[in-house]
Amino acid sequence: MSDAASQFSIIVIAIIAIVDSWAITSVLRxxxxxxxxxxxxxxxxxxxxxxxxxxxNAGPRYTKKNLASPKHNKV
Incomplete structure (x- = not known):
């Protein structure tokens, strides 16, 4: 495999790893x-x-709770 192809493969794998790490963190949170x-x-x-x-498209989302929203400000 040529050097350019090797570098491209490494870049693609790194991008996939970063995106998957973000997705895993989001799922855990x-x-x-x-x-x-x-x-x-x-x-x-x-x-x-x-x-x-x-x-x-369909997974759980981490949502930061807005403490100023009416839902959280019950009197």
């Missing part, structure tokens, strides 16, 4: 149940590209 988190993590780890694509 989500408010979902442990079983659902585990299923998403297995999918993302076993199928890095497809798992990330499916997760990005």
């Amino acid at each position: 989500s408010d979902s149940a442990l079983g659902e988190k585990t299923a998403w993590l297995i999918g993302i780890v076993l199928f890095p590209v497809v798992g990330w694509i499916v997760w990005s």
